[in-house]
Amino acid sequence: MYDNAVAQKIVDQYNQKPLTDFASVNTRTPLGTLNLNWRESDLPERQRTKHVHRLHPYLGKFIPQLVEIFLRKYKPSLVYDPFAGSGTTLVEANALGINSVGTDISAFNVLLSQVKTAEYDISLLEKEVYDILRRMEAYSKRNSDSKVIELFPGDVDLDVEELKTRKEYLGKWFAPKAQKDLLYYLHLIKDYTYQDLFKIILSRSARSARLVTHFDLDFPKEPQTEPYFCRKHSRTCEPVDEAYKFLSRYTLDTFERIKVFSKIRTEAKVTVIHGDSREVKLPKGIDMIFTSPPYIGLIDYHDQHKYAYELLGLQNNETREIGPAKNGQSAAAKKDYVKGINDVLIHARDFMTKNGKALIVVNDKYGLYNPADVGFKEVGRVERHVNRRTGRREGAFYESILIWQKV
Ligand SMILES: C[S@@+](CC[C@H](N)C(=O)[O-])C[C@H]1O[C@@H](n2cnc3c(N)ncnc32)[C@H](O)[C@@H]1O
Incomplete structure (x- = not known):
């Protein structure tokens, strides 16, 4: 018009x-x-x-x-x-x-x-952010070689029944290591005050860690499991095989962004x-x-x-x-x-x-x-x-x- x-x-x-x-x-x-x-x-x-x-x-x-x-x-x-x-x-x-x-x-x-x-209480948030990062790093060192998709006995107490309902989607759209990284972070979240914030970090990381091409992050139709010619980068790109690097990067980035906003946030x-x-x-x-x-x-x-x-x-x-x-x-x-x-x-x-x-x-x-x-x-x-x-x-x-x- x-x-x-x-x-x-x-x-x-x-x-x-x-x-x-x-x-x-x-x-x-x-x-x-x-x-x-x-x-x-x-x-x-x-x-x-x-x-x-x-x-x-x-x-x-x-x-x-x-x-x-x-x-x-x-x-x-x-x-x-x-x-x-x-x-x-x-x-x-x-x-x-x-x-x-x-x-x-x-x-x-x-x-x-x-x-x-x-x-947010920024000093409490800072403690939680560095704590979850430390635990993720320890987990990642311990498991970087493992190819097996399994939860860690005695280590992870996710609700397995509930997990099964989500498994089909997870199994289809994420590489085995990425699934484990995401599930481990999910498991850690319950130990913190700012659980909702960690859920947003988990989701942002999951989005980046999906088996999708770099040029179709918004509306992917099928998972990309093999190397592919990337229209965005004009070269062969590999599908993402892990989520840990996104989880650590976005945990820090989110913390920085919350800190900046907390300085201008009002009581409204x-x-x-x-x-x-x-x-x-x-x-x-x-x-x-x-x-x-x-x-x-x-x-x-x-x-x-x-x-x-x-x-x-x-x-x-x-x-x-x-x-x-x-x-x-x-x-x-x-x-x-x-x-x-x-x-x-x-x-x-x-x-x-x-x-x-x-x-x-x-x-x-x-x-x-x-x-x-x-x-x-x-x-x-x-x-x-x-x-x-x-x-x-x-x-x-x-x-x-x-x-x-x-x-
Ligand atoms: C164009 S988006 C708004 C984006 C927003 N201005 C922003 O900056 O993020 C429209 C939103 O309407 C929501 N929506 C659609 N139907 C709705 C409904 N019946 N009641 C409430 N929200 C609805 C969608 O979930 C979506 O988040």
Whole structure:
């Protein structure tokens, strides 16, 4: 739904310097002056993935600076993200001292948001991090030669019955040593205070240690068990045969990222709810929604973290996802999608203050979002040309920030 004039305006803006002084945005900043058409050099990856924003890969998140800008512009007291995903809104709200609530249907996403926004005793966390690293190193030295897939008698007391249910997936997608490394780390987690954080490290390591090609980490269909010609590196690459190196690297990296965020973390309250945002119980007094709904028919949110569901034994609610890839983009899928999104907004509206705002980040090419259907009116709209997004997209890709007000 972009006419030529809008596209031309975006292209013109794209040739000018976009906004990078985010702290300069305040309630008086006119919407029309917001040039959000960042190139890679304006907003490099390391800034978009600063501190806890890179605790774990996640397809389809928005960049934290986009959230920051609109939180500074509208200064809410309580912001709600009904599709909280990896927790970008919640992290940014907390850093600005704003209370926030987020809902997500995916148990893994909820775990990730909680781990990012939790308060940590850094010296206790440091002790735990070095302790688990030491135990993993001792384990790795002892077992580097062993080719046998077995747990260590007297050493590991994993629930073997439960393990069997996950074995098929583990056996198929991980090399024997990688399976053992991951299971040993899983076994150690129960000895620590910050178990959820170690679960996120385990999941991130599992993702890297799968038997997949370097060029298809996002949507692998079959395990890659033999050396292969790698399109990413233009040479023959070997499938990963262990997880230990990822476990140690990500344990340290996660600790560093948590430390950095703990320096800017505020006392603002963060509430993460695991549930369907069409029906969850919310607090009253929400004066702003900031969210990006699932894109219709593009991503299966549970499926993208299948390894985490299998390893951590998380509850699967995938039938409640709105607009999953597996439903496609047919007319019937669009109708279901619109109903799902509308139900979420109608439900959230009941918990909002008079004149509360809803900011919805969408790719609106099918015109699926209509404020009048859900008790809002449009009071603004900012378009931007997205040049860098993770996932399947290629070429020019536009994104709109719809700005609605409750009526
Ligand atoms: C585009 S993503 C949001 C990403 C988020 N903005 C971020 O930066 O990480 C959409 C999210 O909606 C969630 N979702 C889908 N259907 C849902 C439902 N019925 N209730 C709550 N969340 C749902 C998905 O699990 C996914 O995490």
